[in-house]
Amino acid sequence: MRPIDFRSDTVTKPTPAMRRAMAEAEVGDDVYGEDPTVNRLEERVAERLGLEAALFVPSGTQANQIAMGLHCRPGDEVITELGSHIVQYEGGALSALWGIQPQGLPGAHGLLTPEQVAAAVRSENIHAPRSKLLSLENTHNRGGGTVWPLERFRAVVEVARKAGLAVHLDGARLFNAQVATGTPASSWAKLTDTTSVCFSKGLGAPVGSALAGSKALIQEARRLRKRLGGGMRQAGLLAAGALHALEHHVERLAEDHAHARRLAAGLSELPGVKVEAARVETNILLVEFARPSGEMASRLNALGVLVNAFGPYTIRLVCHMDVSAADVEESLARIRRAVES
Incomplete structure (x- = not known):
């Protein structure tokens, strides 16, 4: 029985065309700024996001953490949604690397309101940390692939600006938001100081993310990347895969979204299964089963449907370029x- 893997959109394999691009990449020493493929990728990312400059890094976690180090100092506070990636999935890096305290706010499917952010900003007080940064996530993973409506995003950012906060966007799946709404990724990114994007999720590259911002911020980001061990030398081999993904795999994200909607529709017909089909905006769906999620995940894995438990009774399924329409139908049967x- 062939396994069908819904654990994450990070499990994709490079396409033959991507492998060729990587094998044929022109390379140099990126730490010296001499890798032409990395330089080209960084230019394209900055252009796509409407920001001045970008930096290629090994992972989304490193991109986000470099941003944290740019905007905050030990004892400062970052305001973010309680289920955000920087809080839940980055190994405690906020405190371990930078001495930053997170203030996690409960969002509706991962989204905050301007009122929440305004109330969370600390007044100057020697007893409290300084509020320095607002970090948002688009699309929101734990929210179920939720897209930030642009005007709501703008309103939340305006509150942060009035309070003197910097703004970072964890845009690991920002191109999913672009394809789902028809709104250019730059529309969100240009409202921020820094934005990260990931190539190794829905875009299907084997490795890599990028952090974009002003030229001055990205120059300092190079220092922090070096400090974190992210200087990769002849990184054009990896950047070529990311560049191919950026140029060829963005619009096809619509297929993943359609597959997620079909999964949701099919699952909603099963007894004892709860899924908000109308809330499936992108490639992620959260499904509640009658059995505990650990038991249900074991049952599904035994039938070749690979999934992750995501709560006491909730399973997360993520569609990606290695899941076809036929795979969706077979998975529903299993x-x-x-x-x-």
């Missing part, structure tokens, strides 16, 4: 067997 057995 999930039905697991539910009804």
